[in-house]
Amino acid sequence: xxxxSAEDWGRLMAAAQSGDSSAYARLLRxxxxxxxAIVRRHHSTPDRVEDVVQDVLLTIHRIRHTYxxxxxxxxxxxxxxxxxSVDAIRRKVRIxxxxxxxxxxxxxxxxxxxxxxxxxxxxxxxxxEAIAALPPGxxxxxxxxxxxxxxxxxxxxxxxxxxxxxxVSLHRAIRALQxxxxxxxxx
Amino acid sequence: MDxxxxxxxxxxxxxxxxxxxxxxxxxxxxxxxxxxxxxxxxVFAFSDFATFSRRASDPKLAIELIGTLLTxxxxxxxxxxxxxxxxxxxxxxxxxxxxxxxxxxxxYSCWRQIVVRGPNGWRAGEGADCFAWIVxxxxxxxxxLFMLLRKSHPLAPGPVAALAGxxxxxxxxxxxxxxxxxxxxxxxLGLHLAAVATVVIIARVAARPGLAA
Numbered sequence: 558x559x560x561x562s563a564e565d566w567g568r569l570m571a572a573a574q575s576g577d578s579s580a581y582a583r584l585l586r587x588x589x590x591x592x593x594a595i596v597r598r599h600h601s602t603p604d605r606v607e608d609v610v611q612d613v614l615l616t617i618h619r620i621r622h623t624y625x626x627x628x629x630x631x632x633x634x635x636x637x638x639x640x641x642s643v644d645a646i647r648r649k650v651r652i653x654x655x656x657x658x659x660x661x662x663x664x665x666x667x668x669x670x671x672x673x674x675x676x677x678x679x680x681x682x683x684x685x686e687a688i689a690a691l692p693p694g695x696x697x698x699x700x701x702x703x704x705x706x707x708x709x710x711x712x713x714x715x716x717x718x719x720x721x722x723x724x725v726s727l728h729r730a731i732r733a734l735q736x737x738x739x740x741x742x743x744x
Numbered sequence: 745m746d747x748x749x750x751x752x753x754x755x756x757x758x759x760x761x762x763x764x765x766x767x768x769x770x771x772x773x774x775x776x777x778x779x780x781x782x783x784x785x786x787v788f789a790f791s792d793f794a795t796f797s798r799r800a801s802d803p804k805l806a807i808e809l810i811g812t813l814l815t816x817x818x819x820x821x822x823x824x825x826x827x828x829x830x831x832x833x834x835x836x837x838x839x840x841x842x843x844x845x846x847x848x849x850x851x852y853s854c855w856r857q858i859v860v861r862g863p864n865g866w867r868a869g870e871g872a873d874c875f876a877w878i879v880x881x882x883x884x885x886x887x888x889l890f891m892l893l894r895k896s897h898p899l900a901p902g903p904v905a906a907l908a909g910x911x912x913x914x915x916x917x918x919x920x921x922x923x924x925x926x927x928x929x930x931x932x933l934g935l936h937l938a939a940v941a942t943v944v945i946i947a948r949v950a951a952r953p954g955l956a957a
Binding site for chain 1: 747748750751752753754755756757759760761762763764765767828829830896897899900
């Protein structure tokens with residue numbers, strides 16, 4: 558990144574604040590390498606990096622009115638990226654403390670009789686009832702991410718919730734469903 | 745990557761112009777100005793101004809008053825500044841010197857009360873009323889301050905909310921002095937600080953639902 562490009566980013570953001578969509582699209586594409594470089598300092602897997610990058614873009618969109626063109630754009634962008642990246646680490650630590658990744662948990666048992674308990678919870682009426690009883694934010698997260706199978710970014714756009722908020726809502730919803738259905742709901 | 749590209753297209757596709765936020769100092773000045781006008785009207789309408797003027801002529805109390813008022817003003821300014829993403833966390837220390845001045849001058853007054861009045865200097869004045877006053881004025885003020893601060897969708901709502909809580913509680917404690925016709929004892933001071941801490945904790949707890957981006 559050169560000094561000129563940083564100044565250009567500030568001008569592009571000022572134009573975006575006035576409603577110039579082509580300047581905004583150009584800005585968001587040009588800042589991607591800069592944002593990814595910061596996110597990669599905290600996250601290693603490509604999927605997670607891209608999730609955080611998308612969260613950064615959504616945050617920029619939501620708070621673009623806070624940018625002051627008389628101040629350096631990279632300081633504003635860097636602060637947002639760093640904060641979202643650290644927020645993602647905190648969420649991951651919180652979730653990892655409560656969950657264990659176990660691919661084998663998705664397997665059913667060889668003995669058909671042992672699957673009866675699981676099959677009972679696949680009863681769609683029981684599941685629908687449990688989902689309907691969730692708080693609105695959690696229900697929306699389950700519907701968009703699990704039932705409609707939208708990506709995090711699409712679900713965030715559709716619901717107005719941030720990617721981070723959706724992840725937390727989904728996590729809480731799954732735990733609530735596990736509790737309601739006797740601890741046998743897959744992630 | 746495709747997801748990111750399609751997100752950029754969606755975000756830029758329906759882009760609407762936005763109104764830039766005024767500088768944080770200007771927003772803080774606006775809120776403080778309105779609170780000052782309302783506070784002044786309240787004081788002139790209900791306080792015993794003659795008693796207050798007589799007490800305020802004591803330099804110790806004057807220093808305590810300046811410390812309390814400046815802590816409130818600077819904490820509110822710091823909250824507005826920190827609500828913008830690119831402001832460093834060092835803004836959080838802006839009210840620290842005046843807060844120490846407030847504590848120091850109050851503590852000195854309390855110590856003098858013990859020296860002058862002996863064991864009576866330990867007794868509470870109207871500490872419980874003071875506690876209720878600071879919380880009762882601080883919380884509504886915090887609500888109005890949150891309404892302005894949430895326009896910036898702070899990325900770190902916790903420190904912003906705590907500073908806002910310190911600001912409104914300090915301003916409430918400053919206002920209290922106009923209705924406080926006696927010097928504080930250590931117990932009074934402890935209750936004042938407990939009330940300030942209560943408002944800060946309430947604000948901190950309300951940070952995420954009240955301010956988060």
